[in-house]
Amino acid sequence: MDLQISVFLLFILFTAGHSLKCYECTSQMGSCVQQLTCPSGLSKCSTAVTQIGDITSKVSVKNCAAACQNWSMNFSVLKMSSFCCDTDLCNAKDVPDLSSNVPNGKKCFYCDEHSCLNITSCSGTEDRCVKATAALGDQTLVVKGCVSKSVCDATALVPSVANFSCCEGNLCNGAQSVTQSFLFLCCSLLSYFMMH
Template sequence: MDLQISVFLLFILFTAGHSLRCYECMSLTGSCTGQTEQTCLSGYSQCESSTGITKVGDITSKVQAKGCVPACQSGSINFGLVRTATSCCNTDLCNLQNAPEPSNVPNGKKCYTCDGESCSAILSCSGDENRCITATETSGSVTATVKGCISKSFCDATTAVRNVVSISCCEGNLCNGAQSVSQSFLFLCCSLLSYFLLH
């Protein structure tokens, strides 16, 4: 009996102090070759890997990000000029592989997107993007709106994006309306992208 109690106490001792470890990197060149191991802080229970792609004209840039997060959803978001895909896991060093690039294979779903002057352009959704999103930010007297395609898992997690006053997701083709509103379009895209990459 004493041996069983000793083994049980030893097991608790070794598991109680275990913290999740994840790979960490932030690469603006699209490659996480210099990633390091990170011991997650208390409350950070998942490892995340994200790939973001921005395309303006003929110029395309890729961002890779990895690290510990308190909560994570796997999925993708597409604002036309900016697309990102995120993968989540919850075991030590499980985010070794980069998140796959966001799919560019149309899935038949269509949503409105903004181009900086209006929000009447139509965007073909890809991969698991099965909802349309509208997000609005107000900073002083400037209001910016972005629209696009998003995975349902991201819609369920968009309750607290800093500086964004309203986020709504909907089902159905072109359900996110075509009204024209947009000033700091790229600024809001970057705010939302950084939220999904770093949270």
């Protein structure tokens, strides 16, 4: 009986003492060598990449996370993607180059500074079209593009974005002209997904 208790206590001691280690950095897509022992409650490693333009500006953020999902967003000139894992230092690699993702056949409307009549090809896990609007003073900002299902499922947690809707058909996010830049709205979405 004493042997069983001793083995049980040793098992608890060794498993309780193991904390997840993740790479931690914010970089312009370079190597990340800084390691972090995750605090209690953070049980995943994450890597999130944001790309503006065709590799004009690319930033990678790696860290520990409480809960996260793999997801991707494509607003044509702004692309974001996140990868999660749960083993030591599993976030060593960056997510794949967002400009090289293979199109998956889905097409959605996206907005630029002048109109929302533009069409983009979705890629990877982007299996939904999205349309989001938010009021900024007396102007309405509109964002359209491709997203992963997990982004649609999490939108209820983004309080600053009103009228966020996802749909599954090609070009189902409708055409509408817009006069305001969409980057302000993208920033609130980006900050939410980069921090969670």
